[in-house]
Every structure is written in structure tokens, then in C-alpha cells.
Amino acid sequence: MDELFFTGLGAGAGAGDGFFRIAAATPKIRVADVEGNAASILACVRSAAAAGVGALALPELCLTGYTCADLFLDRALLRACEDALARLLAETAELPVLFTVGLPVAHGEAVYNCAAVCCAGRLLGLSAKRHLPNYGEFYERRWFAPAPLHLSGAVPFAGQGPVPFGAGLVFRCTDPGMDAVAVGVEICEDLWVPQPPSVAMALEQGATVILNPSASDEVIGKAEYRRQLVSQQSARLYCAYAYADAGEGESTTDLVFAGENLIAENGSLLARTPLFSCEMATADVDLDRLLAERRRSTTWAGPAFPSGGTAGVGFSYRPGAARDGAAAGEDGRGAGEREGSGAPLMRSALEVDRVFPRTPFVPADRGEVAERCETIFGLQAAGLKTRLAHTGSRHAVIGLSGGLDSTLALLVTVRAFDALGLPRSGIHAVSMPGFGTTARTRGNAETLASALGADFREVSIHEAVRQHFEDIGHDPAVTDVTYENSQARERTQILMDLANQAGGMVIGTGDLSELALGWATYNGDHMSMYAVNASVPKTLVRHLVRYAAGLYGGAIERTLLDILDTPVSPELLPPTGDGQIAQRTEDLVGPYELHDFFLYHLLRFGFAPGKIFRMACRSFAGSYDAHTVWSWLRVFYRRFFAQQFKRSCLPDGPKVGSVTLSPRGDWRMPSDASARLWLDEVDALEPER
Known part of the structure; x- marks a missing residue:
């Protein structure tokens, strides 16, 4: 844009207009190389933070690789994942970006396919996969237990004391001016079922952004169906949806993973990466618009009988803030107001990487x-x-x-x-x-x-x-x-x-x-x-x-x-x-x-x-x-x-x-x-x- 054109735009030119940058990325991995995978994940998170991303989805089980098979039950691998996540949290303590890390989590007598939700050095929660495929080459029930229908409280993990665990967790930002940021996480197959968990997340907890860490193998015709599925779910829920796909480094013994990352908003596909690449899809989604759609819809309302399987978790982008996401510090200033905090505030329309059609009544195509x-x-x-x-x-x-x-x-x-x-x-x-x-x-x-x-x-x-x-x-x-x-x-x-x-x-x-x-x-x-x-x-x-x-x-x-x-x-x-x-x-x-x-x-x-x-x-x-x-x-x-x-x-x-x-x-x-x-x-x- 022409910088001179935008000089003197009047009061409010720098104010947030409800735009929020989200991303989905595919790191290069090696199966069972937890340390090497953690380094790739860290590079992705740093890149996202540098690009001003507020929420980043990374693929399912990316810390180990989705194709580890019976190794998922190995104690050494499970311990290595927990230790690596602790180091990732320490390395990202100053980075104001919410991101997912896919890993196996041993809890009680079972192992769960989880996405660790992290932000500014804190583990906000462990979102567990509810719907486990058990067909074709996917035998997840051999290794994992499905997330319980009802949230099962909190568990200590990766050196951080009890964090929420289960499906249906929605992470809502408590920083000033960012209350529209409410992030839900569902994992791969959760989207493909008749009643995805994201429905309850949006209806009961007001999730405006859904992140989907996924490992979707590639076969003829699947890519187009996947794009339609993501777009339709974003339309059905009036939400933004980021889908991160496994890619290079997964075992090709029987399957190939293409690493196609997708971002959709209210039915429109805003960004996607090429098949067979390890790239990041980034888009500025309009949360203000999504809330407006929900408010004007006479059929948008919570169910008569809540599922009981969702819960809200507060968080802050401020480094060192408590997990409950206090809205402001001792000086009364919130995220992005402290010098050098770098928090991803809601963006102005002048700052976003997005095109607004000049003739919105006329199809862009x-x-x-x-x-x-x-x-x-x-x-x-x-x-x-x-x-x-x-x-x-x-x-x-x-x-x-x-x-x-x-x-x-x-x-x-x-x-x-x-x-x-x-x-x-x-x-x-x-x-x-x-x-x-x-x-x-x-x-x-x-x-x-x-x-x-x-x-x-x-x-x-x-x-x-x-x-x-x-x-x-x-x-x-x-x-x-x-x-x-x-x-x-x-x-x-x-x-x-x-x-x-x-x-x-x-x-x-x-x-x-x-x-x-x-x-x-x-x-x-x-x-x-x-x-x-x-x-x-x-x-x-x-x-x-x-x-x-x-x-x-x-x-x-x-x-x-x-x-x-x-x-x-x-x-x-x-x-x-x-x-x-x-x-x-x-x-x-x-x-x-x-x-x-x-x-x-x-x-x-x-x-x-x-x-x-x-x-x-x-x-x-x-x-x-x-x-x-x-x-x-x-x-x-x-x-x-x-x-x-x-x-x-x-x-x-x-x-x-x-x-x-x-x-x-x-x-x-x-x-x-x-x-x-x-x-x-x-x-x-x-x-x-």
C-alpha cells in the first residue's frame, strides 16, 4: 500500500477493527525424532509470531509423527514428549502466539491423542481427540482412548500444574479489547463425523476460531472434499477455521500425507498451501463480522440441553501472566500496551493482508x-x-x-x-x-x-x-x-x-x-x-x-x-x-x-x-x-x-x-x-x- 496515501486518517486509524491473524503450518518432521521435531515446531512458532499470528494450528501428533504406530505405547517416547513440551514452553515464553502441539498423553490407564494448547510459555490445556478412526490404515483405537464425553478435570503435565484436559475446551482471551478471540480445538476425524465437537464449542462457549490439528492421508479426490468440509463447517458455525495437515517426514509405508493447510471464514476459503509442501497458510479473519452474523441470525442459539462436554479457559498473551488470563497488570494496562510486549492486538482494516471487494454486491469471480x-x-x-x-x-x-x-x-x-x-x-x-x-x-x-x-x-x-x-x-x-x-x-x-x-x-x-x-x-x-x-x-x-x-x-x-x-x-x-x-x-x-x-x-x-x-x-x-x-x-x-x-x-x-x-x-x-x-x-x- 502507498504509505503516503494513509497519512492523517483521523481518530481511530490504529484501532482494532476486529481482524485477527491465524495460521496453519506443517513442520518437517522425522517419525519418533521428538527432539528434532520439537526444533521444527519451535521454528514454526517463531515464524508465526514474527508474522503477527495470534493463533497457530500445527498437525496432529506432530511432536512424534502421526505414523509412529505401536511406538505410541512406549514409555520412552511418552516421557520424551512431555519433556520436549516443557522445553518448548520455556523457549516460547516471550512469544505472544497461541499454538497447538500434537502429542500422545498418558493419563491414568490410557493414552490419548492430544493437542497441547500453549501460549506465552504456559500450557493452557490438553485438548483430546474424541472420535478415533478405526478403518483402512487408521487403527487409532489400537493405541488411543477416545476423549471422555464429559470433561475430566485437570491433570499435571510438562512441569505445569493441573491443566484442563478433555475435548470441548475453548480458550478465551481476557486481554483488553480481545474478548472476541475464543479458540476451540478439535482433532482431525472430529471434523468428519456427523456431530463435530466444534458445534458445541461454538454454541455453548462462543468459539469464534476453531483449530484442527490433523493428519489427513492423501488419495484421489480427497483434497477437494476436505476443502469443502472445512469451508462448510466455518459457514455452519459462523467461525474461522484453521486446518493443519501432516506432511513431509511421515512414514510412507502405506500412506502419503500432503501437508495441505487451510483457513476458511464463514464459508469462504481464505488461504491454502499447495499439496506436498511444508508451508504456512496465513489469513486475517474478521471476528467482528462473524459475531455480527451470529447476532443477526435468528437460529443462532445454544442448545436447549447443553452437552456438558465443553468448558471455557481464560488466557492472556502477556508473558508471565497467570493462567486465568487476568485482563490487566498492576499498572492497569493489558496485552499490547506494555512497551515491547508485541501482543497481537485486533488489527485495523489498514493493517490486514486481505482484500475487500470494491463491489461487494457483485461476485468477485x-x-x-x-x-x-x-x-x-x-x-x-x-x-x-x-x-x-x-x-x-x-x-x-x-x-x-x-x-x-x-x-x-x-x-x-x-x-x-x-x-x-x-x-x-x-x-x-x-x-x-x-x-x-x-x-x-x-x-x-x-x-x-x-x-x-x-x-x-x-x-x-x-x-x-x-x-x-x-x-x-x-x-x-x-x-x-x-x-x-x-x-x-x-x-x-x-x-x-x-x-x-x-x-x-x-x-x-x-x-x-x-x-x-x-x-x-x-x-x-x-x-x-x-x-x-x-x-x-x-x-x-x-x-x-x-x-x-x-x-x-x-x-x-x-x-x-x-x-x-x-x-x-x-x-x-x-x-x-x-x-x-x-x-x-x-x-x-x-x-x-x-x-x-x-x-x-x-x-x-x-x-x-x-x-x-x-x-x-x-x-x-x-x-x-x-x-x-x-x-x-x-x-x-x-x-x-x-x-x-x-x-x-x-x-x-x-x-x-x-x-x-x-x-x-x-x-x-x-x-x-x-x-x-x-x-x-x-x-x-x-x-x-
Whole structure:
């Protein structure tokens, strides 16, 4: 990133935005070489700490090698593991990273396949594997006992006095500002069963990060299934999931281990290492987003009857802190506040190694855009088809301006009519030239309507609006809001009356971005009988129209492409001397790509202004400087709050995405809610020019 670009980003620029760096790594090992393996593990931990990783997963039984077989029952090997873990704890006492070490642990009359969870020189607990495979080449029950269904208290180990033992342990950071860090550990096969332990860890203990030390042998087709499994579990639990796989050094007597490390967040695979490598996968996961997903989900709740097999364990990243993870030291400062502590604080959006898509409403994979567009067209047309059939309407009236939104509404209406078997001549596309209408937009409207087989007519509003100005005593030379809105309301009246004449419905054209900003005339273009674009943002409208252009081809494609190249404008002010559009929407309210970015992260995750600002600065670096982003963010919040009254009485319209503003369920907000809290935070962010 350009360092100069981010100078003077205002208050809170260094504050944590909920991002937390996690990793999964595969050390090179030798089977049964405990000392050598401990050295490889230590190198991985040091590398992770240097990279600012807060939680690191290392493979299953990596201290011995997963393929030790009957050696797991050997007393010498068991003693060597405990001694090596004690030395690892001593060597990592100053490293603020939570990490797992896979090793066999003898307890009572049994040996358990465990992950020792360590941080800053302390053994936080021994997480034991619950589900032991006993098929193919995996005969773990020959050597290990499954973790008990209920936690079995604490045991002394590696020179540290009693530590929690069993499955279902969740390690929650107690350092200031890091309460969202709650790490659960399940081991390999635990993920592959119908009811993984991580489910209870997330539901009962609030685990936001799951680490999986694994030893997954490689066969044809398994890698893709494993990636899907990890991604789906992260989606199901609204969590981050790090999967560390055994690799080079394991015995190849019968199996090969490929060392593929994976990190997923809420269904998305953020990072993975190549097969047959010993590398580290690292990603900055957004814990703030994960908690937002859980809070907005009406089905996210703990089970009616807790399993009793989970427990929370507090910890601190501060060297020398007690195991209970006291939140602050004697001087009242917590992790990362002491000079040189190096604790991995929650990261700012400006610090993370992560990309935030500029157009979050549009698939990042361009190959998916066509599929997404077809689905959206289908949803819009299905909604309108049902409404037309229910009301018995055989006619639809659309104000066709030659702009993007009315073009999309016409394309959707054509689909709905075709699906119902109605003649397209029942679609009445009405051009209503006013004081700002240009020949380009009027011509495109007529060409498109005629090419699609719709009925096209023109009704000039010049004389009607002039009469209205005379009636209310408005000077037409004053091109103020009255001048503009009178035209919009006259057009709506014409459309409503034409719909009455035909016994049809007025199809609304306004989009989601305009609703968010209140960029609509109340009881003008704000009103219709069914609003097909109400949940489609402007950045997505463009893709839908371009997609339709490719489907139709010929004259329709040429017209649609010209509409795409036309500046977005309500055309309510007189054109320039050479007949060009004088009123450009984005010059007045700001770039839609910025507003759609703001809108998505506000409504989808409830992010605070500071986080949205820093994410936008990172995403749009090189296109907009920090002050430009800040100024339009302030406009967004001011308009979003001030214009809620327009959204409180919206007409019906189909929901096509996860973010909508329908007052009947998706967004409920008082029309007179104060914006002060949000604007104060935005003002505090003002960057230097």
C-alpha cells in the first residue's frame, strides 16, 4: 500500500477493527525424532509470531509423527514428549502466539491423542481427540482412548500444574479489547463425523476460531472434499477455521500425507498451501463480522440441553501472566500496551493482508457474474409474474427514461409477460420529456421499447408543469427542488392515470442505492404499484443490463450498451448548450461504487463508520484519496438517516439479495432516529488534506 496515501486518517486509524491473524503450518518432521521435531515446531512458532499470528494450528501428533504406530505405547517416547513440551514452553515464553502441539498423553490407564494448547510459555490445556478412526490404515483405537464425553478435570503435565484436559475446551482471551478471540480445538476425524465437537464449542462457549490439528492421508479426490468440509463447517458455525495437515517426514509405508493447510471464514476459503509442501497458510479473519452474523441470525442459539462436554479457559498473551488470563497488570494496562510486549492486538482494516471487494454486491469471480445475473432476473420476473397473475393485470406501465433503472425494469417486465404468455404489446413504455430530457435518452427509450415489442408512447410534461408553476406561483427560472420535483410528480401522475385507463399496474424503477440515499421524489418516482428494482443496487444494475445486452445481441445490444455509457441523471435540469446532460447524479450525491460499499457493510454486518472508512480506504486506494472517501461517507450517513421516512412507505418489491431496505421485515428504523452518534464518529475520522 502507498504509505503516503494513509497519512492523517483521523481518530481511530490504529484501532482494532476486529481482524485477527491465524495460521496453519506443517513442520518437517522425522517419525519418533521428538527432539528434532520439537526444533521444527519451535521454528514454526517463531515464524508465526514474527508474522503477527495470534493463533497457530500445527498437525496432529506432530511432536512424534502421526505414523509412529505401536511406538505410541512406549514409555520412552511418552516421557520424551512431555519433556520436549516443557522445553518448548520455556523457549516460547516471550512469544505472544497461541499454538497447538500434537502429542500422545498418558493419563491414568490410557493414552490419548492430544493437542497441547500453549501460549506465552504456559500450557493452557490438553485438548483430546474424541472420535478415533478405526478403518483402512487408521487403527487409532489400537493405541488411543477416545476423549471422555464429559470433561475430566485437570491433570499435571510438562512441569505445569493441573491443566484442563478433555475435548470441548475453548480458550478465551481476557486481554483488553480481545474478548472476541475464543479458540476451540478439535482433532482431525472430529471434523468428519456427523456431530463435530466444534458445534458445541461454538454454541455453548462462543468459539469464534476453531483449530484442527490433523493428519489427513492423501488419495484421489480427497483434497477437494476436505476443502469443502472445512469451508462448510466455518459457514455452519459462523467461525474461522484453521486446518493443519501432516506432511513431509511421515512414514510412507502405506500412506502419503500432503501437508495441505487451510483457513476458511464463514464459508469462504481464505488461504491454502499447495499439496506436498511444508508451508504456512496465513489469513486475517474478521471476528467482528462473524459475531455480527451470529447476532443477526435468528437460529443462532445454544442448545436447549447443553452437552456438558465443553468448558471455557481464560488466557492472556502477556508473558508471565497467570493462567486465568487476568485482563490487566498492576499498572492497569493489558496485552499490547506494555512497551515491547508485541501482543497481537485486533488489527485495523489498514493493517490486514486481505482484500475487500470494491463491489461487494457483485461476485468477485467474473465467471459467476452471468449465473448471478440470470438468477436475479429470474427472481425479479417471478415476483412480478405472481403479482400480475394475482391481480389479473394484463397491462404494465413503465416510465421509460432511457436510463439504467427504467431499462432494467422494462427487461424484467418483458420476462414476466413472456412467462405468463401475455403479449408484449401490453407493456406500455412511456417517455415523458421534460425540461432536462436529451435526444440521446429519449431516442434510446423509443428504440429499446420498439425492439422489445412493447407499446411506446410519448407524453410531454412541459405544458402541465408550466401550468403547475403558475398555479403555485413558482418562477420557472428558479431551478430549485420545487422545479425538479414538480416534474417527477407530474410523471408519476401520468403513469398512474395511464395504468387506470389500461387496467394495469405501474412498475417501479428505483433501485436500492437510491433508496439508501433517499435519491427519489417523495410520491414521485418513489411510488409505484410494484417495485422490481427495490433490492438491486446501482453497481449491480449495470451488470444486469450488460448481461441482457449479451443475451439479445443486435440492435437491442447496441442500444443497451449506449444506455450503459450514458451518465446517470434524473434529467430534471435543462441540458447544456450542446444538448448534453447537465445534471449528473454522482456529482451531487457521490460515486455509487462508494455508497454501495458503505451500504453493504452497514446493513449486512452492522460495522461502525470507522471500520467501514478504513476498509474503503484500503479497497479504493488509487481511485479515491482518504479525504474523498471520508467526505462521501459523511454524506452517506447524513442522507441515510434523514431519508428513512421515504423507505417507511415503500411499495412491494422482490427481495433478491441479503441486503434490502423493505420496511416490512428487512430494515426497520424510526424515521426520526438521530444520526448524531454515527456522524460524530465520522467527524472524528476526518483526515488531513
